[in-house]
Structure formats: structure tokens, C-alpha cells
Amino acid sequence: MKVSIVTPVYNAERFIHETAKSVMGQTYKDWEWILVDDCSSDSSWEILKELASNDPRIRVYKNNENLRSGKTRNFAIGAATGRFIAFLDSDDVWHENKLSIQIPFMVENGYFFSHTSYGYLNESGEKIKSTLHVSPIVDYIHLLKRTEISCLTAIYDAEMIGKFYMSEHARKQDYALWLSILKSGVKSYGLDIELAYYRQVSNSATSKKSQLILKHVSFLRDTQGFGTVKAWYYTLYWMVNGFIRYYLR
Known part of the structure; x- marks a missing residue:
């Protein structure tokens, strides 16, 4: 049962080798890795070509123009040939047993999203x-209140539910994708084992908290069709749970 791993790449030369090591070291071997360079200005494209030359399971593409992560991931999803679609950003890392644990967890239990x-x-x-x-089961309302599904851990069964694509919205395209899957009636099942590692990279362009809150309200209005009151209702839950998630753990 092939897993298609989707990775957008932009100026990733600092970390892509470590990410690649975690993919190529997977104990689950039936995978393809689709990496799409989004017009990097560093040596990322050369590194991707070298990786592909050393492993036929690695497929690399280069955008003609900078499309950003959402559209870049969508191209990779469209090119995917595996039953399962998994996501991994170019600076994050997987545990070597991630796929060998998560795929049987889905198949043996009949789960289409995890x-x-x-x-x-x-x-x-x-x-x-x-x-x-993570929680054992996440549905649409749960995810609106607590954004616990992270891109580096999510896998969905494209054979069973079809291919779902990223939103065209300017931000949080992955969150919009999870909401789309859950809104269709599919639940995501959480496996409470640490199988991936999110890299926190300093970013001088981070928005002020007040701006993030307003952008979240706008996101819910634009992608979920919520009115202002409903968007603020779920944003307040998101704020409280986000505070607990990052500061009280």
C-alpha cells in the first residue's frame, strides 16, 4: 500500500538533508516522495535533484513561478499515485517507524484519516x-475549537475518500484541508505516539497576536462561510486552547 509523501520546498538547504534522512530511513518501504521546489534562491533544487538521482522513489519538480505552499502542495497531491497521502514540510522530521505504525493503525481499524x-x-x-x-477522535467541531492536527502528522486514504486539496486562501491552507475532510463526515483518529518532530525556526516576520486573531476570524469567514458572530465564537475557543497548548504544557 503505497504512501505518497508531499513536501513543498522553498530555500530549505539548511534542513532538507535531515528531513530526507528521516524519510529514507523509514522502516515502511512502500512510499514515494514528491518534492516541489517553489523557486528557491538557494541550493535546494540541486539538493533535490541529487536526492532523486539516488532513489527512484523520489520525484522532484520545480515551479515556474513562486506559488507558495498551498498551490505547491496541491500540485504534489495531483501527481501522487499512492493510496495514502502524507505531508511533511522540508524542515520537519519523522520518527523512523512513523509510517510502519500509522498505516497499519489506519488499515486495521478502517480509518480513512489520522x-x-x-x-x-x-x-x-x-x-x-x-x-x-492528540485526542483519540477529532471531528469538524472539535478541530474548529482546537487545531491539533499538524501537517507533519496527517495522513488520509485517497483511495477511500478521494483526493482532497489545499485551500486557495492566503494562509492556513493545511488547516482548511483538514476541515474540508472532516466536514465531509470523515473523522480523524489520533494516535497518541510521538512520531514526528516540528522544527521551530525563528521568523522575524511573525505577526502581532492581535493581527493573528483578526486573521483567524477572516479565515473562518472566508473558508467556512461563517458570519461574524460564529467566526468570533470559534476564534475565542481557538485562542484559549492555543494558550493552553503553547504556554501551559
Whole structure:
């Protein structure tokens, strides 16, 4: 049962080798890795070509123009030939047993969508913070209140539910994708094992908290069709759970 791993790449030369090591070291061997370079200005494209030359399961593409992560992931989803679609960003890392644990978890239980707990790395690859533990079952309303499905842990069964694509919205395209799947009636089943590691990279362009809140309201209005009151209702839940998630763990 082939797994298609989707990775957008943009100026990833610092971390892509470590990410590649975690994919190529998977104990589950039936995978293809689709990497799409989004007009990087560093050596990312050369690194991708080298990776592909050393493993026929790796397929690499290059955008003609900078499309950003959502559209870049959508191209990779469209090119995917596997039964399962998995996501991994170019600076994150998987545990070597991620696929060999998560795929049987889905198949044996008849689950079409799943996610796992995950840890955190700093820019040097050292573990920081504590594990983010996930809930056993997540439905549409749950995810509106607590955004616990992370891109580096999510896998869906495209053979059973069809291919779902990223939103065209300017931000949170992955979150919009999870909401689309859940809104269709499919639930995501959480596997409370730390099987992936999210890298926190310093970003001088991070928005102020007040701007993030307003953008979240706008996101819910634009992608979910919520009115202002309903958008603020779920944004307040998102704010409280986000505070607990990041500061009280």
C-alpha cells in the first residue's frame, strides 16, 4: 500500500538533508516522495535533484513561478499515485517507524484519516518543549475549537475518500484541508505516539497576536462561510486552547 509523501520546498538547504534522512530511513518501504521546489534562491533544487538521482522513489519538480505552499502542495497531491497521502514540510522530521505504525493503525481499524502526537526541535535539531498529545477522535467541531492536527502528522486514504486539496486562501491552507475532510463526515483518529518532530525556526516576520486573531476570524469567514458572530465564537475557543497548548504544557 503505497504512501505518497508531499513536501513543498522553498530555500530549505539548511534542513532538507535531515528531513530526507528521516524519510529514507523509514522502516515502511512502500512510499514515494514528491518534492516541489517553489523557486528557491538557494541550493535546494540541486539538493533535490541529487536526492532523486539516488532513489527512484523520489520525484522532484520545480515551479515556474513562486506559488507558495498551498498551490505547491496541491500540485504534489495531483501527481501522487499512492493510496495514502502524507505531508511533511522540508524542515520537519519523522520518527523512523512513523509510517510502519500509522498505516497499519489506519488499515486495521478502517480509518480513512489520522494524525499523531509530535514533538518539537530547535534549529540545531535538539528537542525542546514537551510532546503535543492528540485526542483519540477529532471531528469538524472539535478541530474548529482546537487545531491539533499538524501537517507533519496527517495522513488520509485517497483511495477511500478521494483526493482532497489545499485551500486557495492566503494562509492556513493545511488547516482548511483538514476541515474540508472532516466536514465531509470523515473523522480523524489520533494516535497518541510521538512520531514526528516540528522544527521551530525563528521568523522575524511573525505577526502581532492581535493581527493573528483578526486573521483567524477572516479565515473562518472566508473558508467556512461563517458570519461574524460564529467566526468570533470559534476564534475565542481557538485562542484559549492555543494558550493552553503553547504556554501551559
